[in-house]
Amino acid sequence: MKKEIPYKIYLEENELPKAWMNLRAYMDKKPAPLLNPATLQPMTKEELSQVFCEELVKQELDDTTKMIEIPQEIRDFYKMYRPAPLVRAYCLEKALGTPAHIYYKFEGNNTSGSHKLNSAIAQAYYAQKQGLKGVTTETGAGQWGTALSMACSYFGLDCRVYMVKVSYEQKPFRREVMRTYGANVTPSPSTTTAVGRKILEEFPGTTGSLGCAISEAVEAATSMDGYRYVLGSVLNQVLLHQSVIGLEAKAALDKYDVKPDIIIGCAGGGSNLGGLIAPFMAEKLEGKADYRFIAVEPASCPSLTRGKYAYDYCDTGKVCPLSKMYTLGSGFIPSANHAGGLRYHGMTSTLSELYAQGLMEARAVEQTSVFEAAEYFARVEGILPAPESSHAIRVAIDEAVKCKETGEEKTIVFGLTGTGYFDMVAYEKFHDGKMSDYIPSDEEIGKALAKLPNV
Amino acid sequence: MKKEIPYKIYLEENELPKAWMNLRAYMDKKPAPLLNPATLQPMTKEELSQVFCEELVKQELDDTTKMIEIPQEIRDFYKMYRPAPLVRAYCLEKALGTPAHIYYKFEGNNTSGSHKLNSAIAQAYYAQKQGLKGVTTETGAGQWGTALSMACSYFGLDCRVYMVKVSYEQKPFRREVMRTYGANVTPSPSTTTAVGRKILEEFPGTTGSLGCAISEAVEAATSMDGYRYVLGSVLNQVLLHQSVIGLEAKAALDKYDVKPDIIIGCAGGGSNLGGLIAPFMAEKLEGKADYRFIAVEPASCPSLTRGKYAYDYCDTGKVCPLSKMYTLGSGFIPSANHAGGLRYHGMTSTLSELYAQGLMEARAVEQTSVFEAAEYFARVEGILPAPESSHAIRVAIDEAVKCKETGEEKTIVFGLTGTGYFDMVAYEKFHDGKMSDYIPSDEEIGKALAKLPNV
DSSP: OOOOOOSEEOOOGGGSOSEEEOGGGGOSSOOOOOBOTTTOSBOOHHHHHTTSOHHHHHHHHOOSOSEEEOOHHHHHHHHHHOSOOEEEOHHHHHHHTOSSEEEEEEOOOSTTOBTTHHHHHHHHHHHHHTTOSEEEEEESSSHHHHHHHHHHHHHTOEEEEEEEHHHHHHOHHHHHHHHHTTOEEEEESOSSSHHHHHHHHHSTTOOOOHHHHHHHHHHHHHHSTTEEEOOSSSSHHHHHHHHHHHHHHHHHHHHTTOOOSEEEEEOSSSHHHHHHHHHHHHHHHTTSOOOEEEEEEETTSOHHHHSEEEEEESSTTSOSOEEEEEESOTTOOOOOOSOGGGOOSSOOHHHHHHHHTTSSEEEEEOHHHHHHHHHHHHHHHSOOBOHHHHHHHHHHHHHHHHHHHHTOOOEEEEEEOBBOTTOHHHHHHHHTTOOOOOOOOHHHHHHHHTTOOOO | OOOOOOSEEOOOGGGSOSEEEOGGGGOSSOOOOOBOTTTOSBOOHHHHHTTSOHHHHHHHHOOSOSEEEOOHHHHHHHHHHOSOOEEEOHHHHHHHTOSSEEEEEEOOOSTTOBTTHHHHHHHHHHHHHTTOSEEEEEESSSHHHHHHHHHHHHHTOEEEEEEEHHHHHHOHHHHHHHHHTTOEEEEESOSSSHHHHHHHHHSTTOOOOHHHHHHHHHHHHHHSTTEEEOOSSSSHHHHHHHHHHHHHHHHHHHHTTOOOSEEEEEOSSSHHHHHHHHHHHHHHHTTSOOOEEEEEEETTSOHHHHSEEEEEESSTTSOSOEEEEEESOTTOOOOOOSOGGGOOSSOOHHHHHHHHTTSSEEEEEOHHHHHHHHHHHHHHHSOOBOHHHHHHHHHHHHHHHHHHHHTOOOEEEEEEOBBOTTOHHHHHHHHTTOOOOOOOOHHHHHHHHTTOOOO
């Protein structure tokens, strides 16, 4: 007899993952390496170590070790907010009248409000272990900056966040949370870096961009003794740390002998989706089980569904290494959109390669339909979702409705990466009917793709 | 051998309380009854039923039934966000270097952000069961309005919230969360009620007050067919529903054979503290165990520590029944303060009577020291607390530091009622050194107390 499944499955503390899963190690054909923008040769350990912490560089380059131990100090921190619950969406199923079984892994029950903390604490730990004074980073929507502030506060590291100026001004609450954790938050572009000063001179009154904030954070890290730069998505190391999401989700499902049919996640840089699918995709790669995976992206920034699989710059300023990925071109400027965490022109190389191999599907959804799903979900499941996460909710609902039509009792798992408490301006626009959808034209995307580097 | 205590103790779903605890039923000397403001006679069931739902009136007046069953529909809703974790504050203990063992019951892991949802869902359930169309209420800081919106959305009830105008304007995000749940939010005073129009005529440009919002909500409820008024604190029924906090906390402690020495909670109207202490106080009243209880209030609104135990009006407008309670006088206007949930001139009658009998202690703390504790807690425990909850944190830390001095290994439990995501304006003031403390003079309190009704 099957055990009755509770509304929320919590693992016991001693069931928490003791090692991260390195998905690349399960792939026969590996993701392509990062290239040095000057030499177009693969980035070496030495080159990467000038910008990143040593242990993190090791993780970045390791594509053969399947499981990498989570240091005890990080596991102790994880215990403060993990295990995250795997929720059986009984109320959503009932409201939809679907025979599908829906589960979501909820990563929003921590003060940073999202899954970003899983990697932030790991990166802060290695920085402290290396004896560094502090780290620098950029933040757009603010989730990553908040998570890193919390992590640095825990390990006594200085944390310098370059926050895109428009966000700094429009999201003062995010900024205050970071200050509560002792972080130094600077609106970017700023006069504290050469690149910031140059941009301000060229474009006085600019409200900044993520590309510019990255450049400032990298300059700050490399020009100060005892500092390194850290990043919250796209990198291999980040996917590694985020595998804790998928490992917990799978352990919770295994406890009740549940095997998912479809696994869904939103995808910006790919850190959440890469983490969620890791152990399931590993089984698929090993031929042990089959699953459908769906990456959901905004129709306004459709790197997987309309981009090209090619080497491209990771940042607008073209100072970072090149990565082979699905990209819309580093010059592509996504329209203003309330899922700030998904406005990235590329996609982490691992997910790009899996998608290229046909192991994963992708779907692009429009903003208003995402907020319709978000509000519906909030009302029936009682959790106010982040706009990013709501992309996954949209497709999970669509798939559950299909099951209603066909009568299939599929099991759907999706990632609920965070809460929307700091996104109420977006909800307000939605309520007031002022939210718009934007789909870039083929011409617009073609123009940006035409400028891809010739590698 | 004692079991090792995890960072977070979660009850299993089948261990969730099946009945609420009615603390008054354990008291030999009962709290005094509510009085009709016109006749000064105890309010009857019939009188109360004109304003409140029938089943809730029954609960309000019942001071003999010890345990009252939680209807299955409410228990199903509770499963969406309960059990709430009882957290062992290992990191806080370590940071303080105290031999004390500190636990907190965290009620902030739901979208309303506080414990208010525990009673909101019960009140909405009974309203729907009675066949009502909807309910009206007032909200100041916004937690209660948010919780009620979620509850009404779940049961398909119309929800009309009168929000103090200054909060409506300063907390647009709270308002948007309520709108997400389909609530109708009106800034008070408004032109939708006679009392609102009268106040606006008398005081054009007023930013409103809780007293005024209550009057508007009561008028709206009693002038529309199929509506009743609901309230989020002070009432006996609310303490009853909030006992779920204490019952869960005690069950979690019992699992690990832990007996607390000191139990601490913030106290505004008293709903959180009354709920947290219920099963422990019941044991104390029965002579089965002894505990110290500490109610923490703001020094700017010190009803227990500096008020008088007397019959007083529950609202500024003097339209509601009189309650015997510790009060600063219904005309006392607390200074602006960032713990909006604690700015109430009185205290629920049950806690007042327990305090009068010497079964509970009280302590008043100043605002800046509360925010110092809040920030310290956020950094070491990773949860950004609400200003209200931070009053309890302040005293929990103070008691833990005393243990460090004396070497005593006491067990301290406190209630962490909610998160501070919507209170970042207050944190900003604190960071910028712009936060002030205010302690009312004896003269000021004496003036308000001189106007107590002559009962």
